[in-house]
Amino acid sequence: xxxxxxxxxxxxxxxxxxxxxxxxxxxxxxxxxxxxxxxxxxxxxxxxxxxxxxxxxxxxxxxxxxxxxxxxxxxxxxxxxxxxxxxxxxxxxxxxxxxxxxxxxxxxxxxxxxxxxxxxxxxxxxxxxxxxxxxx
Amino acid sequence: xxxxxxxxxxxxxxxxxxxxxxxxxxxxxxxxxxxxxxxxxxxxxxxxxxxxxxxxxxxxxxxxxxxxxxxxxxxxxxxxxxxxxxxxxxxxxxxxxxxxxxxxxxxxxxxxxxxxxxxxxxxxxxxxxxxxxxxxxxxxxxxxxxxxxxxxxxxxxxxxxxxxxxxxxxxxxxxxxxxxxxxxxxxxxxxxxxxxxxxxxxxxxxxxxxxxxxxxxxxxxxxxxxxxxxxxxxxxxxxxxxxxxxxxxxxxxxxxxxxxxxxxxxxxxxxxxxxxxxxxxxxxxxxxxxxxxxxxxxxxx
Numbered sequence: 001x002x003x004x005x006x007x008x009x010x011x012x013x014x015x016x017x018x019x020x021x022x023x024x025x026x027x028x029x030x031x032x033x034x035x036x037x038x039x040x041x042x043x044x045x046x047x048x049x050x051x052x053x054x055x056x057x058x059x060x061x062x063x064x065x066x067x068x069x070x071x072x073x074x075x076x077x078x079x080x081x082x083x084x085x086x087x088x089x090x091x092x093x094x095x096x097x098x099x100x101x102x103x104x105x106x107x108x109x110x111x112x113x114x115x116x117x118x119x120x121x122x123x124x125x126x127x128x129x130x131x132x133x134x135x136x
Numbered sequence: 137x138x139x140x141x142x143x144x145x146x147x148x149x150x151x152x153x154x155x156x157x158x159x160x161x162x163x164x165x166x167x168x169x170x171x172x173x174x175x176x177x178x179x180x181x182x183x184x185x186x187x188x189x190x191x192x193x194x195x196x197x198x199x200x201x202x203x204x205x206x207x208x209x210x211x212x213x214x215x216x217x218x219x220x221x222x223x224x225x226x227x228x229x230x231x232x233x234x235x236x237x238x239x240x241x242x243x244x245x246x247x248x249x250x251x252x253x254x255x256x257x258x259x260x261x262x263x264x265x266x267x268x269x270x271x272x273x274x275x276x277x278x279x280x281x282x283x284x285x286x287x288x289x290x291x292x293x294x295x296x297x298x299x300x301x302x303x304x305x306x307x308x309x310x311x312x313x314x315x316x317x318x319x320x321x322x323x324x325x326x327x328x329x330x331x332x333x334x335x336x337x338x339x340x341x342x343x344x345x346x347x348x349x350x351x352x353x354x355x356x357x358x359x360x361x362x363x364x365x366x367x368x369x370x371x372x373x374x375x376x377x378x379x380x381x382x383x384x385x386x387x388x389x390x391x392x393x394x395x396x397x398x399x400x401x402x403x404x405x406x407x408x409x410x411x412x413x414x415x416x417x418x419x420x421x422x423x424x425x426x427x428x429x430x431x432x433x434x435x436x437x
Contacts, residue, residue, distance in 0.1 A: 007329050010361060010416035012353055040315035047307050048333045049169040050315035 001030075001037055005046055013048055017056035022065055025076060026087035032078045036066060139202055141166050141288050141320045142187055146196030149182055149344075156182040158344035159196070164288075164322055164337075169314055171335030171352075172324040173419075175427060179344040180324040181221065184292050187322075188218060201287070214242065217286030219306075221293040223277040227266035231259055231276055235283070242284035250283035257305060271302035282309050289313050291323040295330060307334060328420040338419065342427040352419070359425075361417035362391045362400070366409045376403045381425035392417050392425035 003020045005013055024030040036042075039057065043050040057074055060066045066074050103113050142164040149157040156179045164170045174180050185191040186198050189205030189212060198205060205212040225234060231254065239245035254261055257275040268276060274294070282289060289310060295303045307330070313319045325331050331338060338355055340348040348355060359380075366374070366387040376382055378399035379391040389409075393400045404411060417425070 005333065007332055007418045007420070010356065010418060012356060012416070013333065014353075040311060043311045043315055044308050046333070047304060047311070047330075049336050050311055051168060051336045 001042070003042075003046060005048065013046075014052045014056040014059065017042075017046075017053065018059050018063075021056070021060055022063075022087050023091060025065060026084050026091060030076050032076050034076045036074050036076065038073060139166070140164060140199070141201065142322065143199040143202075144183070144186065144196070147186060147193045147198060148195045149179075149186070149191065149193075155344050157186070160341070160344060160346060161196075162339055162346060162349070164320060166320050167314065167318040168320060168336035169310060169334050170320070170322045171331035171338045172322060172341070173326065173328065173331050173338060173423060174324075174341040176326070178341045178427075180341065181292055182344075183341070184290060184322075184324065187290065188213070188216065215287040216290055217281035217284065217288070218290045219274070219277050219281045219292065219294055221296055223273050225265050225273065225277055225280070228264070230262055230264050231268075232261035234265065234276065234280060235261070238280045238283070245284045247283075249285070250279050253279045253283065253309075271298055274298055274302055275305060278306055278309060282313065285313075285317065285319070287319055289319065289321040289323075291321070293324055293326070295325060295327050303330070310334065328418070328423055332419040340423065340426060347426055348422070355422065356416045356419070359392060359394045359417050359422050360397055361413075361415050361421055362393060362404070362411050363413040364389045364391060364404060364409045365412050366407070374407055374409075376400055376407070378403060381428060392421055 003017055005016055039050050039053045043053045064077055067077050068074050140163045144162045147157050147160050172180050187200055189209050192206045200212045203212050235250050294306045310321045314321055335352050338352050369386045373382055378396035379393050382389055382391045384390055
């Protein structure tokens with residue numbers, strides 16, 4: 001599991017683990033039934049106190065993202081899909097907020113941003129069609 | 137509540153005119169990693185020497201596993217694994233001799249564990265300690281400190297002067313001790329990033345006094361980092377009541393506050409400034425705000 005810890009933005013480490021696991025589930029990198037690393041393994045990999053991983057896994061369990069099987073380990077839950085939709089929405093909302101804040105600081109209006117989004121969608125759509133044609 | 141691994145109450149220690157420890161009270165809970173931070177000369181090593189019974193408390197009391205380490209050195213030291221900052225090891229011994237020698241006074245010494253670590257760290261057991269590099273020396277000291285699986289792993293500035301790889305090797309052993317058997321680790325460090333990653337509980341000491349003590353999450357939640365934008369450039373540092381520190385230039389300033397956010401917000405508003413960002417600070421930012429130069433420090437319960 002490729003988790004990156006950053007101490008720059010002040011977010012508690014267990015929360016960073018929770019968010020990134022949820023992100024990996026939402027983006028399909030982790031699928032139901034997959035095992036997540038044992039506590040010691042992840043703690044050694046990230047060089048964080050094991051209790052932080054315990055806390056992160058406990059929270060993920062409470063939220064239904066993972067479940068524990070006695071003596072076997074911790075796994076990604078089957079019922080990820082409703083959560084997945086909510087998580088995807090949350091991730092995109094966060095990105096949208098960042099975009100809006102930055103655009104506002106640069107003096108862009110909401111119409112300017114909408115125009116920009118449409119322009120980009122057109123550019124990306126064209127690129128996608130082109131590559132589909134080339135590969136087709 | 138489980139018994140404290142270390143309980144220090146009201147200990148004062150003076151070296152000449154310098155108060156190294158000033159009525160210091162401090163405790164370590166079992167099963168967690170406890171980070172001890174403070175500037176050079178804050179009293180960290182003096183505190184550790186009291187835990188080891190190398191210094192006798194002149195006033196107040198020191199208990200380790202419920203015992204006085206000066207009166208019960210065998211019982212206490214037998215359960216502690218200690219790595220000093222100087223990594224003082226007998227230079228004339230070879231690594232395997234040091235392992236055998238350390239084993240002699242630790243009945244719980246685990247030979248397969250020490251062999252495994254010698255192999256992992258790519259050490260040559262026939263090598264004389266005086267010929268080891270700085271990193272190899274630290275790792276050898278680490279093996280001597282962990283291979284008897286101590287109930288308390290005590291590391292004084294374990295990362296000081298070492299490269300990133302050796303630092304990781306050391307921290308991995310801390311993780312292992314706490315993850316596998318719920319043992320306890322206490323380490324002092326001036327690398328705040330390392331402390332923030334590795335600690336469940338943090339004690340910050342300054343001039344022999346505890347300035348901050350608590351779970352890392354509580355400490356972080358109890359502080360806020362604010363980014364401020366002033367309508368005009370500030371030629372001198374503005375004063376904001378309720379802020380522990382204020383750093384910046386021109387019209388952009390950063391403040392660290394604790395708890396008294398409302399007071400700080402009112403003060404910021406009164407100055408006509410705008411808060412553009414609020415987040416939790418890093419331990420580094422809290423440390424600098426608390427014990428940095430020219431800023432009055434406040435003691436908190």
